[in-house]
Amino acid sequence: MSVSDQHLIEAIRKGDKQSFEIVFKQYYRTLCEYAFTIVKDTDEARDIVQSMFLKIWERREDLIITLTLKAYLYRAVHNTCLNRIKHESIKTKYIRQSIGDGRLEVKQPEVFANETEKKVMKAIDDLPEQCRIIFKLSRFEEMSYADIAQKLNISVQTVANQVSKALKVLRTQLTDTD
Template sequence: MDEQKLIKRLQKGYEEAYRFLFSEYYDWLCNYVYNLCENRSLAEDIVQDAMVNFWKKRKSIIITTSLKNYLFRTCHNQFLQHIRRQKIQFDSLDKIRWDVISEVTLEEDLYDFKMEKLNKLINQLPPRCKEIFVQNKLEKKKYREIAMDMGISVKTVENQMSKALHFLKTNATTFML
């Protein structure tokens, strides 16, 4: 079929002209797009989208080159649009990932800051009070164990823990957020 005649029939909406166009160019276009993306399914999707868009816009399409070149360029542009959409999706995912990582990093930094300040406060405790506090809170020893290890009464351990906790609670409000 003459190319100009085919274009006119397509513009007028003749379905047999569209079927002819599809049968003549579909495989060729799929192979072209496949060479771009190396994904047969994606290539077929892109060509089908291009062909459907061609049919929808058939009345307003102006072809200044050959029909084959026009379809080639249309499929190429359709592929580029697909790449752009994918890039935007990846960029959005990267932004989300970066936001999550940044948030976690900020929380870790805040935690590290608070722990540093807490350690400074613990170091300000009197030596015996500090030792009892560290054994109870960091080493997870019970009051009775601490008392036996240090050769003191459980009541003394309780009193020292009470002093340590009061000191930390009073001074910790100055830096805790």
């Protein structure tokens, strides 16, 4: 491992946001491209890379990297992609079994989709202003965290934190109302 990798890892472990942003900016795009080669979906690839970086930041104090930083990041993305594919496979298998057994009840699609969309949009509108703006830029305008940070003149980490916060709030609100 290079001296600069060791320095960056140690700085991230200590909570240095600038070091984290350096790593994020340096690897984000190529990691997204790599994830895309596995999952074959641009949005899914971005989500995987963003959630991997968020997980690294959240667990930074326990971060132990014995390989190069690049190798660690690529391995983390690779494993996350495989886990997502496995999860989707299990979900598809369950749905097929449920349909075959007649256990799966399906509401009228247009009514269900319309009600769900209204609930989601209401939950998004109820988010705090900055959180809502960042979430909409990320999900609806498909901007990267780095682009949002630059546009709003905030750090990439702030963007990641706000998107994570929005997702937690939305999950809570949408599961509590069902």
